[in-house]
Amino acid sequence: MATMLEVAKRAGVSKATVSRVLSGNGYVSQETKDRVFKAIEESGYRPNLLARNLATQKSQTLGLVVTNTLYHGTYFSELLFHAARMTEDQGRRLILADGKHSAQEEREAIQYLLDLRCDAIVIYPRFLSVDEMDDIVQNHSQPIMVLNRRLRRNSSHSVFCDHKATSRAAVEQLIALGHRDIAFITGSLDSPTGVERLSGYKDALAAHGIPLRDALIAQGKWTPATGAAAVDTLLARDAEFSALVASNDDMAIGAIRQLQQQGISVPQQVSVFGFDDIALAPYTLPALSSVRIPVTEMIKETINRLIFMLDGGDFKQQQAFQGELILRESVLRHPHP
């Protein structure tokens, strides 16, 4: 491929001049500009971004680490969609790195983006601890934001939802509707989100004097298939329930399928509640009530903070922002008519 040097020779100028023409920095006479552009045209020259980035010490890219397990479904695409859009509106590009299936792989993905000298990094952790995330944020000069976790030492570097409170609110809504036998399908319990939602369920029951019954809790792993399996587990236990809360919509959908399969009508005999991890309004079943989790706002706020930091905001100062941002705006949505 043609290099800048070749362009320079062809135009009868030096590399520096070509660089000036391209970057718009420094004065170049119109005539030489014209000659340079002509030379670029003729040689099919394209700047080598690797070289440019190395020279300027910045890459104009934003790195995003997401775990493999999050890849499926609309939640992820929504996240990615806005991340990419906002990044590009900023004249930067998004680079995606896969956190795969373990803490170690998550670490490697982050390290890769760091090694690539991304200008900033967004992490949606799955396995790494809050402590380790805090360390990472502190030990690196580039701005880093963490999604869906509450950082302790660098709270302004995280944006998250209060899953526990939301879960509790959802269950309380069911209680208010008169339900007392409320079954619950957990998410993976090695994820904080899964634990928090379960915990919110327990809190709600406790607050209303409803005894917790283990027979009404079944484990799932976020997917529709595990939601369906959880229903089987629940039914096999012969414990009656008039409402079912699944820790995300995917499982709720699987659960509804399975209930109907077993001749139980939804929502006539059992009301089903999910958490809209998945901006999937178009696909949700008419029978499903869902809590909206604001992925969109989450990623938008994140990128905005990053942009602020990149623009020279003193992001090491916790005062840079109002502090941590907890998105509490989740609202209960009623079943589609």
Add this chain to the structure above:
Amino acid sequence: MATMLEVAKRAGVSKATVSRVLSGNGYVSQETKDRVFKAIEESGYRPNLLARNLATQKSQTLGLVVTNTLYHGTYFSELLFHAARMTEDQGRRLILADGKHSAQEEREAIQYLLDLRCDAIVIYPRFLSVDEMDDIVQNHSQPIMVLNRRLRRNSSHSVFCDHKATSRAAVEQLIALGHRDIAFITGSLDSPTGVERLSGYKDALAAHGIPLRDALIAQGKWTPATGAAAVDTLLARDAEFSALVASNDDMAIGAIRQLQQQGISVPQQVSVFGFDDIALAPYTLPALSSVRIPVTEMIKETINRLIFMLDGGDFKQQQAFQGELILRESVLRHPHP
């Protein structure tokens, strides 16, 4: 950040030696190796990939261009999931560039990946013509694969489905079931996929001597909302139909909603057919029959070809592969029981 030079000084050796230790190329005594590793440890050194890539003239990355409009939904995440997974299994990373909303932006995204010196590129075009894609493939030294288009001059660089044949098959299945009044919701007609599916519908009718009625065709733009709107259009025309084919599942889902809303039961009064652009089995409505489009195989085959090319396969030779690959394996799926 610590550089290789600092590590070298600290270990009392030259840059070259540090480089050898890191790359494993060339002989280094165990003692110096130890000293180097110690120095790396102490200084928190991390190699600068920009510099490395510049020096080696390869970036160990694979670029993917997808249009913004494809971002929503499971189809895309499925694509991305496998692309990322396979790329990383190869020890490379995936870089995503957004094709946005126009041919020009699509061009820019491709150009960016080229400028970044990605080792190989996958393009899922939306606006660019086959001719232009063919040119791009030919004019660049790095391997490029195009999804969902049939390239004329570089057929082995494309992987696609025969949407027309599939659409025709789907409609013929309805005809075989006794339907004669079959309505059709198109996709965006500025996309080849949309045109082909419509064309398959027309072919099927023609082949069975069923007259084409414009009143039974409504335009959509792939989204659930436009599918619903199309149903309104059809109903307003007062043309009766016993079956409805939507050009993708998203629209089919919107259509089903709307039909039910209007008191028309599915599939009792109207059978609905979609194309599973969207490996979304878990979400599709029980009432929907859908044609499976093998995204997964498509992207897998694509990456495999790329890997082959990168490993030195003579990819400019059309004989490198069996030639073009047309995925015909689409199967009709029956409504969920």
Add this chain to the structure above:
DNA sequence: TTGTAAGCGTTATCAC
């Protein structure tokens, strides 16, 4: 307004 030359942080080819 333009050219020279010194980086940027690696790798790779020589010698020694």
Add this chain to the structure above:
DNA sequence: GTGATAACGCTTACAA
């Protein structure tokens, strides 16, 4: 085994 040193392709003072 190891160390200079020249690339890699660009940016950016500093001169001219």
